Amino acid sequence: MASAAITLAADAPTLSSANTGFMLICSALVMLMTPGLAFFYGGMVRVKSTLNMLMMSFISLGIVTILWVLYGFSMAFGTDSGSLIGWNSDWVGLSNIGLTQLWDGYTIPIFVFLVFQLMFAIITPALISGALADRVKFTAWALFIALWATVVYFPVAHWVWGAGGWAFELGVIDFAGGTAVHINAGAAALGVILVIGKRVGFKKDPMRPHSLPLVMLGAGLLWFGWFGFNAGSWLGNDDGVGALMFVNTQVATAAAMLAWLIYEKIRHGAFTTLGAASGAVAGLVAITPAGGAVSPLGAIAVGAIAGLLCAMAVGLKYKLGYDDSLDVVGVHLVGGVVGSLLIGFFASGKGQSEVKGLFYGGGLDQFWKQCAGVFAVLAYSLVVSAILAFILDKTIGMRVPEDDEVAGIDQAEHAETAYDFSGAGGGAARTAAPAPVAAAASKKVDA
Numbered sequence: 001m002a003s004a005a006i007t008l009a010a011d012a013p014t015l016s017s018a019n020t021g022f023m024l025i026c027s028a029l030v031m032l033m034t035p036g037l038a039f040f041y042g043g044m045v046r047v048k049s050t051l052n053m054l055m056m057s058f059i060s061l062g063i064v065t066i067l068w069v070l071y072g073f074s075m076a077f078g079t080d081s082g083s084l085i086g087w088n089s090d091w092v093g094l095s096n097i098g099l100t101q102l103w104d105g106y107t108i109p110i111f112v113f114l115v116f117q118l119m120f121a122i123i124t125p126a127l128i129s130g131a132l133a134d135r136v137k138f139t140a141w142a143l144f145i146a147l148w149a150t151v152v153y154f155p156v157a158h159w160v161w162g163a164g165g166w167a168f169e170l171g172v173i174d175f176a177g178g179t180a181v182h183i184n185a186g187a188a189a190l191g192v193i194l195v196i197g198k199r200v201g202f203k204k205d206p207m208r209p210h211s212l213p214l215v216m217l218g219a220g221l222l223w224f225g226w227f228g229f230n231a232g233s234w235l236g237n238d239d240g241v242g243a244l245m246f247v248n249t250q251v252a253t254a255a256a257m258l259a260w261l262i263y264e265k266i267r268h269g270a271f272t273t274l275g276a277a278s279g280a281v282a283g284l285v286a287i288t289p290a291g292g293a294v295s296p297l298g299a300i301a302v303g304a305i306a307g308l309l310c311a312m313a314v315g316l317k318y319k320l321g322y323d324d325s326l327d328v329v330g331v332h333l334v335g336g337v338v339g340s341l342l343i344g345f346f347a348s349g350k351g352q353s354e355v356k357g358l359f360y361g362g363g364l365d366q367f368w369k370q371c372a373g374v375f376a377v378l379a380y381s382l383v384v385s386a387i388l389a390f391i392l393d394k395t396i397g398m399r400v401p402e403d404d405e406v407a408g409i410d411q412a413e414h415a416e417t418a419y420d421f422s423g424a425g426g427g428a429a430r431t432a433a434p435a436p437v438a439a440a441a442s443k444k445v446d447a
Helices: 002-011 017-044 047-077 089-094 110-132 138-161 166-170 178-196 212-234 241-268 273-290 296-313 316-320 328-346 365-395 402-407 409-414 427-431 435-446
Strands: 079-081 085-087
Touching (some): 017 047, 017 212, 047 089, 047 110, 047 138, 047 409, 110 178, 138 178, 166 365, 178 273, 178 365, 212 241, 212 273, 241 273, 273 296, 273 328, 296 328, 316 328, 402 409
Antiparallel strands (some): 079 085
16 A cells, blocks of 8 residues: 555646646736737728727636636636536635645646646637627626626536536547637627627728738737647656647648638638638638647648638628627638637547547547537627627617717717827828918018
8 A cells, every 4th residue: 555655646746847837837828818819800890990809808818707707717617516507615816726726647846837728718708709899898898708607618618628527528639728718709799799799880991901011910919829729738758749739830820811802812812811810810820729739740731721601601791691790700600610620520530639630530429529619619609798788788778879980989989089190290281381480471472
């Protein structure tokens, strides 16, 4: 017995300063993605909605952080109850957690794991905001975030990543958030917009991005931060799987961007900056669930397929009549579904596990597991999000008045505008000189 105890003690994980430091850096990278998303979305809207779009992402940093500390972490990763939800009273308020107490089975402290997962919880509701641009009350949006995180994100995170969660136990592969983050947010976006309706002037007025450089800046920050999002999700750097995920993130993103641009050139006759940025994000979304299971060649296939299908999907809103302002459904929902399901075909068995997909001799077993996870999360998030939006719309109202929407939601909701040109000198200032200057000029002419 003593010998067994000594062996167990020797095999128990010990705190790794290298992995701890690595994960703290990854957490900071994921945090940066939320401001990056704010810039990405902020550049895509019209100038009169810029600040509101930025704030819809930024407010998630405040609300979700507090909820995570109070009860969110406990709900997502606490002791399982019925394979649906977790709970650990010792984690409420993050109490009774030792500074060096390790996350079970890993070499990083619980505090490091929880702050990394917090950043995922923050960005997921922020992703939804892009579908609702121009028309939602800020107070209603803030309340929606709090409710949605509580009844949708925290439970779904437990299903997918929590020990005992039904999807986790079934063997659904989601390395870094294809179901829990992207399908979850994309389905929620669709549910909400079906309740709140279209923007004033949808399909009639031009609604072009006001700042494509801001879009590209946001896309670049997202791409940069996504390496922490994906590679960090292995919670360490000891066996090379995180490195594989890092490589596959770059490879799939590049392939998706190229596929989107090629489709765009063939379909519309031009390579656009908006297409490049959107294609890159589509690739990032698709490789998020799959990158630990596929080879780099598989990552090229996942990225290219996702880039093409997402480029095709963004036009569905005009055919089907739902107003997904910034293509959250077309990119995040479709990209998340594509990346998650393709695991069933391209899983190589040489990455995060020995599971093989159809093209590697594994049959369709994993594909059906992926279908279960994908469509359960999609249906749950769609229905519950629509119910939350309906309740808020019938109580406090979700939409701003039509006059405020037309005039500009920035001024109505935030009493600010994104750009102040009063000191820059406009056309009127150049054509009408001050009276003394005009008089002097007149005297010179008369002379």
